[in-house]
Each structure stands twice: as structure tokens, then as C-alpha cells.
Amino acid sequence: MALTLISILVAAIPVAYCYPTAFQDLEETSANRTSIRFLALGDWGGLPYPPYITAVQKVTAKEMSNVAEQMGADFVLALGDNFYFKGVDSVDSPRFQDTFELVYTAKSLKVPWYVLAGNHDHAGNVRAQIEYSHKSDRWTFPSYYYELNFHIPNTGKTLTIIMLDTIMLCGNSNDFVDEKPRGPLCVVDANRQLMWLQERLARSKADFLLVAGHYPVWSVSEHGPTECLLQRLRPLLIKHNATAYLCGHDHNLQYIEESGVGYVVSGAGNFLDPDVRHWNHVPKGSVKFFTGQASTLGGFVHAEVTNNKMILTFFQAKGTSLYRTVLSRRVFE
Template identity: 55%
Template sequence: MLALLWLSLLVPAVSRVGGDGDALTFLALGDWGGLPEPPFVTPRQAATAAAMGRAAAALGGDFVLALGDNFYFSGVRDEWDPRFQDTFESVFVSPGLRGVPWYVMAGNHDHAGNVTAQLRYSHRSPRWHFPHPYYSLRLHLPGSNASARLLVLDSVLLCGRGDDFGRGPAGPRDAAAAAAQLRWLRAQLEAAAAERFVLVAGHYPLWSVGKHGPTPCLLRLLRPLLRRHRVSAYLCGHDHNLQYLEEGGVGYVLSGAGNFMEDSQPHAGSVPPGALRFFYGSAASPGGFAHVRLEPAAATVTFLEATGRVLHRVTLPPRHP
């Protein structure tokens, strides 16, 4: 078993691939993991990959945050699994994504396979960065002394493995490992008190009106921490659409439209009144993702369809003006 250490990685605002150079930018993409049989990629994934390259070139893209479910439907077997080539390396090939690092987390479908193999693949691919099941990224904001913190979680280790048939996570397989991750998160949030922005990311949604709905485990464990520490936003996937919600001063960015789209809102009554600000899941859509721009004065989240159409944009204030 992996040692339960925490990692802190520095992401400098250099080696930009696009944009005007006065912000740190990244693309957030969830549930993008193709198919387990030829051609190992869906038309929606291919269209989204191409659009991400165009967005990175036009709007900036210092890195990609991969929000889990990287390989449908049962993850990978080992670090030599051809799915790494067929579903990742040969798909995200647009010039705008060339040389852009990916920071990766595991989703429930990844946990159906070998997550350790995805960690080990970090040693085989120069752009696949998955150093530990959970880790911290410090993000320098160009043109200032300000910085932000991105805390990447493994929500499956924390809550257990759910499925696509309405059964949510029923509890962690390893309670001690889940408790260790939660202690790590508390310590990281305390240490990030002076950061201009703090972002937390996990595969499972905390709030969602979609098929899977809110995750009770995260409502119990994470919601009080996010509010207490004035976290700027929580980013996730799992539901196959795009959503933005606000509650308790925290923004909730759901970007799970990288491979499938689901338009239903069976949990519309399960989120706080007025929390849902944006939802898009049209079955006719070629997919979509979120683009995040961090400047000292504001964080801007833009939801983009794979056509290039801007679907929604929201601006979040800094924690410390």
C-alpha cells in the first residue's frame, strides 16, 4: 500500500501555451475516459479534446486538471496498458495541448482497475502527473506576489466506490486511510490561510442536481471544512454534464462532460434553494469542459462547449483582496 504521506508540488506560471500571460490558467475536465473497445474513444471525447486545444491556445492553459474516470469502464490493468495510448496520448494531441502537463485524480471507474498503475504511469509520460492519491499544488499568480492552492483529493478513498446505477458510495474500504486523508486536508487548509484562492478538487460532487446527486459523505466531511476555511471553489465530475452552484460562499464547479452527456435533473430538489446557477447536459452536445483563470483580483470560471461556444461564466472574488 502507498505510504500515507502528503505531497506539495510547485506549479510556476511559466511555459505558457497561450493567453496574455497575466494570469495562471487551467482546463478542468472530468469523465473523459473513452471506451474499453475499439476505437477506445468516443466522438464526444475527440471533439472535446480538440476544443480544449483551441481554448488553451486562445485563453491560456498552464495545465489540465483531470477530474477522474480517466478510463472507462474498469480503469487500466498496469502501467503498460494500451489504454494510456489509445484513450489519452493519441487523443489529446492538439497543438494547444502540446507540452501541457496533466494533473490527475482517480474516479470510481479508475478504482475498478489498478489506480497504482496510473500513479506509475507518471514515470512513463512527461505530461501525466499523478504523484499520489491526494496532493497539493501551489500556483503562483503572474505579476504579483500572490499565490493560490489547489488540493487534489481521492474522493473514492474518502467515501467508497459508487457506480452508475444509482448506488452511491457506502463508506471507505480502508477507514484508516480515509481518516489520514481527511487529517491531511485539514492541515493543508490551515496552512493555506494566506493564499489568495484555495481550490479543492475531487471526483464526486458535493452538490449536484444530476443523476448521482449530492454525495452524503462529502456533505458530512467536506462541506463544513470548505465553509470554515472560505474555500473559493470545489471542482468535480461524476455527473455527466456541466453545472455551477453556489452555497455558503463556496462555488461548486462540476465538469463531467468529457465523454458522455446526461440532461436529467432528478436531484433538483436535493440542493439548497437558489444554489443552482447553471446547468447544461444536452444529449446533442459534442461535450464540454471548464476553463479557470486565476488573477490576483479575481478567479474566472468559464464553461465551454466543444463547439467553442461560451455557455456560462462566473467570477469569484479573492479570499484576501
């Protein structure tokens, strides 16, 4: 009876959190261009006291600008924990300037930043971050969760990125207890997002299908695998042949491959953590790459999506690539 009631409530409430399907325009489309390129960066959100940034964030921002200039970047995926430690309180918060606008100043980073919320953002006012989209030329955060669709230039192929709110889905985590999500604050909101996700995945014919959230599905580091996402998200990624899942939360760089899906952890934008306490809590042999050493000075991921493959390159902030892998285009039977 309770489940039936929840189903009725979910069906009856308008989907206020989602964003209508539309293809995004790439700012630069030349006649000979045949790929989309972007950066993925998580946990980059500075500090709540002067100078409001960290040394890792500053050096990582500089290397991001170098890579974007040399390899190209049409946009940036901002994977949550945008403002430490308690998000922002209003759309007029000075943190938008101090921790974002005045840090990522290079011309090569003056591209759309597609934003989602992390657990620290949910400690503040996420709605204020969404509203900031109307005040910034590049901050793009239309809703708690939304879908991005791109035509890969001159190929006839498409890329879809589904941006999730994993805190709404699984609940917030307590840094002072066990750091595990405690369950959703609102079950109706969580179920509504899950139904929306199922529908979007089921009907996607994109040649490359990415899903992004803040919490990891798989991670070997401090937070480890997220049980809620193992139960609710992982089966959908496998069933619908998703190309990859991108996240942050753990403050390092990881690449894990399991059941045909690539799992990217890119949480080295502001802090670094070499912790590997959950190494044996992921499938044996699935870890292809890991680094969280302070000597890297920070890190991020560059992606290039062509007509038949997606190339992921993991960069350390001190100026060298650490790992590269290639993912294939989806195949429909």
C-alpha cells in the first residue's frame, strides 16, 4: 500500500527538477572538426575563509587552462563540492567570485561550466547555485538534475551526458560519523529522479552515453563504493550500455572498469588524498589507475569524443599526463 501511494505521488507531482531535452550548441564548429572535447573536475571548491582558494586549486586551474588551450575544451563538467565547506547561502555570495570567477580566468576556460551539486553544496543553498546561472556567462546549472545532448561535429554521431544529484538520490553524508549517505531527505524526490533517469536511459540512442554525479559508484579511497548507487544506478548503467560514469567525492584520480562501463573519479581539484582503504571493496582487477599523491599538486580529466571512440586522459597539475584509456562507441543490437 505504501509503495502504491508513493508511486501515485510521484506520478502526480510535476517533474520540476528536470530539464527539457535540447541539443547544445558548440561555440566553435569548423568544417574540418570531428570531435567534442571537455574537462571533468570535482571537489574544486576552495575554502570558506581568505584567500578562499587552496594551492592545489590554483595550480590545477593553471594546468587546466594549459590543457584546454593545447588540446581543446568545449566545456567543463563541474562534478560537485563547488564551495567548501557549506556551499553558498545566496546567489549574491562573494564565493562565486572568490572561488570560481577569479580563479578560472584563462580565456581557454571561458567556456560553459556544466555544474552539479555535491554533499558540501547541499549543506548550503543549492537553489542559489542554480540561480547563479542567470548571473554568469559560463556557469550553467539549470536544475538539480538535467540532460545535455551534443552533435559531434561533422560525424552524424551524438553525445549525451546525464547530470545527476546523487545527494538527492541517496542522502547527505556526515563527515564526522562514517561519511556514508544516510538515505534521501525526501523519498518522493529521490524516486522522481530515479524514474526520470530510467526513462532517459531507456530511450537514449546516443552514440556515447555518459552519466555524472558527485558520489562514486566504485572507489578504492576513503569513501569507497556508494551502496545506494550500487543498488540503484549501477544496474541501469549496465542495462543501458552506458559508456562511463564520472564523479568526484574522493579527492584523487581513479579509473575503474567493470561490466563494460568506465568509472572515472576526478576529485583532485582542491585537495589530495592517497587513501586506498577500500582497494579490496571493488571487483578484483577492475582498478586500472589511481593517484592521490601530494606530489601531483592536483588533477583533472580531459575527454575527447570522436565518431567512434572516447579518449580519457588523466592529468596531474604539475604538467604531465598520467594515464590514458579509450572507450568504444555504444553498439545497438
